[in-house]
Amino acid sequence: MTTMPPVADDSARLAAFEARIAADESIEPKDWMPERYRAQLIRMMSQHAHSEVVGMLPEGNWITRAPSLRRKMILLAKVQDEGGHGLYIYCGTETLGVDRHDLVQQLLDGKAKYSSIFNYPTLSWADMGAIGWLVDGAAIVNQTMLAKASYGPYARAMVRICKEENFHKKQGYEIMATLARGTSAQKAMAQESLNRWWWPSLMMFGPHDKDSSNSDELMRWGIKRKSNDELRQRFINLTVAQVQAIDLTVPDPDLRFDEATGNWLTGPIDWDEFWRVVKGNGPCNSERLGARRNAHAEGRWVREAAVAFAEKQQRDNREATEKQQMGTPLGDGASA
Amino acid sequence: MSSPHPALVPALLRIADDRLILGHRTSEWCGHAPILEEDIALANIALDLIGQANLVLQYAGTVEGAGRDEDTLAFFREAIEFRNALLCELPKGDFGVTIVRHFFHGLYSVLQWDALTRSTDQTLSGIAAKALKESRYHVRHAGEWVIRLGDGTEESHRRAQEAVDALWPYTGELFMQPADEAELVGAGVATDVSLLEPSWRTQVDEVMRRATLRVPDGVWMQRGGRDGRHTEHLGHLLAEMQIVARSHPGAQW
Numbered sequence: 001m002t003t004m005p006p007v008a009d010d011s012a013r014l015a016a017f018e019a020r021i022a023a024d025e026s027i028e029p030k031d032w033m034p035e036r037y038r039a040q041l042i043r044m045m046s047q048h049a050h051s052e053v054v055g056m057l058p059e060g061n062w063i064t065r066a067p068s069l070r071r072k073m074i075l076l077a078k079v080q081d082e083g084g085h086g087l088y089i090y091c092g093t094e095t096l097g098v099d100r101h102d103l104v105q106q107l108l109d110g111k112a113k114y115s116s117i118f119n120y121p122t123l124s125w126a127d128m129g130a131i132g133w134l135v136d137g138a139a140i141v142n143q144t145m146l147a148k149a150s151y152g153p154y155a156r157a158m159v160r161i162c163k164e165e166n167f168h169k170k171q172g173y174e175i176m177a178t179l180a181r182g183t184s185a186q187k188a189m190a191q192e193s194l195n196r197w198w199w200p201s202l203m204m205f206g207p208h209d210k211d212s213s214n215s216d217e218l219m220r221w222g223i224k225r226k227s228n229d230e231l232r233q234r235f236i237n238l239t240v241a242q243v244q245a246i247d248l249t250v251p252d253p254d255l256r257f258d259e260a261t262g263n264w265l266t267g268p269i270d271w272d273e274f275w276r277v278v279k280g281n282g283p284c285n286s287e288r289l290g291a292r293r294n295a296h297a298e299g300r301w302v303r304e305a306a307v308a309f310a311e312k313q314q315r316d317n318r319e320a321t322e323k324q325q326m327g328t329p330l331g332d333g334a335s336a
Numbered sequence: 337m338s339s340p341h342p343a344l345v346p347a348l349l350r351i352a353d354d355r356l357i358l359g360h361r362t363s364e365w366c367g368h369a370p371i372l373e374e375d376i377a378l379a380n381i382a383l384d385l386i387g388q389a390n391l392v393l394q395y396a397g398t399v400e401g402a403g404r405d406e407d408t409l410a411f412f413r414e415a416i417e418f419r420n421a422l423l424c425e426l427p428k429g430d431f432g433v434t435i436v437r438h439f440f441h442g443l444y445s446v447l448q449w450d451a452l453t454r455s456t457d458q459t460l461s462g463i464a465a466k467a468l469k470e471s472r473y474h475v476r477h478a479g480e481w482v483i484r485l486g487d488g489t490e491e492s493h494r495r496a497q498e499a500v501d502a503l504w505p506y507t508g509e510l511f512m513q514p515a516d517e518a519e520l521v522g523a524g525v526a527t528d529v530s531l532l533e534p535s536w537r538t539q540v541d542e543v544m545r546r547a548t549l550r551v552p553d554g555v556w557m558q559r560g561g562r563d564g565r566h567t568e569h570l571g572h573l574l575a576e577m578q579i580v581a582r583s584h585p586g587a588q589w
Contacts, residue, residue, distance in 0.1 A: 053367075053372060053375075056366060056367035056375065057367045060366035060367040060368075063363045063366055063382075064360060064363060064364060064576050064577060065576060065577065065579055065580050066580070067411070067580040067581040067584070067587075067589045068407045068411075068581070068589040069386060069389070069390045069393070069406055069407055069410055070390075070589075071589050072363075072386055073383055073386055073387055073390065076363060076366070076379055076382055076383040076386065077383055079366050079367070079379055080376055080379035080380055080383065083372055083375045083376040083379065084376055086372060087372050087373065087376065090372075125580050125589075175589075178588060178589060182584075182587055182588055183584060183586075183587050185584060185587075186584060186587055291367065291368065294368070295367070295368040295369065295370070296370075298368075298370070298430070298431075299369065299370020299371060299374075299431065300370075301489065301491045301492055301495065302370035302371070302374075302431045302485070302492065303370055303371060304488070304489050304491070304492070305484055305485050305488025305489050305491075305492030306484055306488065308488045308489045308492075309483070309484040309487055309488045312487065
């Protein structure tokens with residue numbers, strides 16, 4: 001990587017690369033790829049990993065208060081999965097030649113984004129249902145598409161992660177369904193939670209296609225296969241039926257079924273709110289980032305200890321090997 | 337046994353409550369650990385411990401036969417009815433306190449579960465067999481960290497030693513055999529925990545040596561948890577743990 005390839009080579013490589021994309025071939029870490037492709041993937045994958053890690057916080061907020069042992073265990077397992085997904089995607093991102101620690105530093109410095117949905121607070125137990133059902137549900141719609149992404153390591157990570165997300169979604173919906181058929185207080189808790197999470201979950205798919213700056217390039221290179229609006233519509237169609245099945249109400253007076261297209265059409269999404277949260281002024285942006293920074297700062301001495309101990313061990317092992325070699329008489333046979 | 341021994345339920349609660357309360361404390365780390373790998377490991381340990389508590393509480397409810405299930409026992413008992421050792425309820429502290437506590441309790445747990453795999457009570461021995469595997473992993477994880485922290489940097493050594501000093505007075509209670517369990521021990525149902533101490537101490541000393549840490553001498557050992565006399569911390573822990581369940585009595589979740 002010390003010399004730049006000649007320009008002519010580059011354009012030939014680009015043509016070959018785009019031909020591979022067009023033929024639906026999978027791009028692997030050692031393959032040549034345009035720097036823009038690499039940069040877009042690093043941006044997307046690291047945002048995804050950050051989202052998994054920050055996403056542990058709003059649900060972590062309710063582990064200690066889960067109302068039954070079974071729910072507590074499911075929630076713990078789910079949050080543990082999210083940490084695992086974060087780790088897995090960070091490793092996937094490292095195949096593109098970046099270091100996980102640099103990516104984490106970007107998050108802590110406020111330079112990297114993560115899913116805005118996690119900047120909303122979790123205010124009741126029902127939010128554990130709403131997050132699993134709607135937030136993981138939206139993530140599945142998105143990730144099912146990403147499982148066909150042109151970059152092999154990302155696509156394979158998505159296949160694996162989607163399996164676990166399906167379990168997350170199922171448990172979330174089950175929480176909501178149980179609350180909805182429970183006491184009147186429980187049903188009210190479920191509806192109130194749905195009211196708060198409905199619109200932010202629709203915003204998870206990003207701006208309308210016409211306002212999405214990255215979409216064209218991502219789709220041209222097969223990183224994304226469907227547009228934000230297509231994915232959002234798919235999610236709405238799936239979810240409205242699920243809301244009705246548990247006798248809750250979608251908090252949208254303009255919601256209507258369009259016979260011609262077979263789509264559920266919603267009222268306008270509040271994009272001012274979306275951009276406000278993206279730009280850092282959501283209800284929990286500073287808490288979430290603050291919690292990550294705090295954990296990182298409080299953990300510094302632990303990480304330093306691990307490094308110091310590993311270095312000591314390496315030194316001891318080296319010295320032991322040297323001693324052994326020096327102590328081994330020539331012609332002993334053991335060294336032959 | 338036609339009717340269960342009256343000491344069996346308290347004995348089971350002592351086993352279950354240790355895991356439930358320590359699992360709760362461990363779960364407080366979720367999302368706040370020093371590195372992502374430890375977030376995952378601590379969540380996994382918390383999950384194992386609460387899972388162990390769940391099984392033992394289920395069994396305690398069945399043995400008691402008063403219609404209390406595992407959730408009633410977890411969420412609708414007062415602090416004075418909990419039977420965990422005081423060690424388990426102390427605040428989570430820094431990562432050093434968390435790790436040293438996991439090491440001390442995990443080692444006790446391995447010895448206790450191992451003994452209980454030979455319990456004449458088949459339900460209990462079945463639970464013990466499963467839990468033993470998990471606890472072996474917990475103590476390996478914690479023991480490796482105790483050595484790393486003790487023999488890491490000056491700061492990590494100081495913090496690890498402070499954790500050992502702070503927690504040591506709460507280790508004695510683990511090995512104080514409750515008087516009401518004598519007949520259960522005689523029948524091979526329960527374990528005499530006082531017999532586990534020598535082996536525990538040998539293994540602690542070995543890890544402390546490798547970690548360049550020292551165990552304090554001549555310390556008064558705190559006690560009370562096994563009889564329901566707790567520290568001030570447990571009430572706050574339970575207030576948090578039980579709030580949702582108690583706000584909706586009789587509700588299904």
